[in-house]
Amino acid sequence: MFSLDQQATDLHAAELRELLAGMRGAFARGENAMEYARRALGRNDNLAAATLIAYDLQSGAYVQHARSDPEGKRRWCNQIADLVEPHLPAGGSLMEVGCGEATTLAGVLEALPHRPASALGFDISWSRCAHGRAWLAHKSQQAELFVADLFHIPLADDSVDVVYTSHSLEPNGGREQAALRELLRVARRAVVLIEPIYELASPQARERMAHHGYVRELKASAQALGGAVTDYRLLDFYVNLLNPSGVVCIEKSRDAEPATPSWRCPLTHTALMRSPQALASPDTGLVYPVLDGIALLCRDHAVLASAFGRPVAP
Numbered sequence: 001m002f003s004l005d006q007q008a009t010d011l012h013a014a015e016l017r018e019l020l021a022g023m024r025g026a027f028a029r030g031e032n033a034m035e036y037a038r039r040a041l042g043r044n045d046n047l048a049a050a051t052l053i054a055y056d057l058q059s060g061a062y063v064q065h066a067r068s069d070p071e072g073k074r075r076w077c078n079q080i081a082d083l084v085e086p087h088l089p090a091g092g093s094l095m096e097v098g099c100g101e102a103t104t105l106a107g108v109l110e111a112l113p114h115r116p117a118s119a120l121g122f123d124i125s126w127s128r129c130a131h132g133r134a135w136l137a138h139k140s141q142q143a144e145l146f147v148a149d150l151f152h153i154p155l156a157d158d159s160v161d162v163v164y165t166s167h168s169l170e171p172n173g174g175r176e177q178a179a180l181r182e183l184l185r186v187a188r189r190a191v192v193l194i195e196p197i198y199e200l201a202s203p204q205a206r207e208r209m210a211h212h213g214y215v216r217e218l219k220a221s222a223q224a225l226g227g228a229v230t231d232y233r234l235l236d237f238y239v240n241l242l243n244p245s246g247v248v249c250i251e252k253s254r255d256a257e258p259a260t261p262s263w264r265c266p267l268t269h270t271a272l273m274r275s276p277q278a279l280a281s282p283d284t285g286l287v288y289p290v291l292d293g294i295a296l297l298c299r300d301h302a303v304l305a306s307a308f309g310r311p312v313a314p
């Protein structure tokens with residue numbers, strides 16, 4: 001289940017096999033699997049496939065952490081809820097990008113004074129979405145979780161009121177502008193980034209962030225895209241002093257009508273019709289399957305199946 005972006009398609013089958021086996025081995029030995037991948041591939045940045053493998057291998061860990069430190073998780077989520085709430089209209093929509101196991105999304109929904117009309121979250125890893133679905137049910141919260149790549153979000157322009165992150169841009173160093181362009185495309189009112197802020201970090205923290213290939217210059221990237229940055233600072237509460245979390249709030253519009261998310265093909269941006277088995281584009285014949293109830297909406301999940309949903313004569 002790979003989301004292969006342009007970088008990853010450059011990997012040959014044998015390289016991919018070695019990467020998978022090597023990263024699984026590193027993880028089993030308790031090592032940092034992404035670090036293993038950077039070394040094995042001779043790169044300073046994180047290949048999208050390596051990010052997916054590393055996070056998929058870790059699936060279940062965030063739920064365990066949320067269970068072991070409920071007070072820390074509550075503080076983290078309350079802080080984010082306070083930052084997104086002012087931008088969320090009554091009857092509006094909220095989405096977490098790179099939601100992992102939805103431990104943050106569940107806590108943010110719990111902390112908001114009014115439930116949004118639609119809550120969504122997506123991650124590049126199916127396994128993490130599966131853990132997230134179970135966690136949301138455990139916390140009696142509702143949100144639509146799906147698999148997608150933040151560089152190609154399967155939603156229409158301006159279709160979600162508030163789009164936020166919680167350390168999901170983090171490993172995508174070097175691709176900051178492409179990420180922000182896509183988040184700004186789907187957001188109607190605001191994009192709220194909760195990410196490590198390299199420029200506000202100590203020299204020691206900067207060194208660590210550079211070593212891990214983390215994002216930089218988020219504020220400058222947003223401004224280069226014409227975004228109005230209305231809040232930019234480190235947060236009061238974060239766990240790792242060497243990975244200092246901050247907010248970059250980019251406002252798009254204050255008075256727009258509440259937005260209703262609508263599905264779009266991540267390859268062609270045509271509308272997708274939803275059924276329990278798949279999301280299909282009547283215009284192109286491209287179909288995105290649903291795996292055990294979780295939609296797979298990365299570009300390379302597309303199947304050309306013009307006959308899908310039509311009677312097929314014997």
Ligand SMILES: C[S@@+](CC[C@H](N)C(=O)[O-])C[C@H]1O[C@@H](n2cnc3c(N)ncnc32)[C@H](O)[C@@H]1O
Nearest residue numbers: 055098099100104123124148149150166167168
């Ligand atoms: C540090 S975790 C944070 C998870 C979650 N936001 C939270 O607060 O618990 C980063 C998450 O971002 C996801 N991610 C990284 N790059 C992504 C991409 N290109 N598209 C979608 N998700 C991505 C990872 O799979 C991982 O689950």
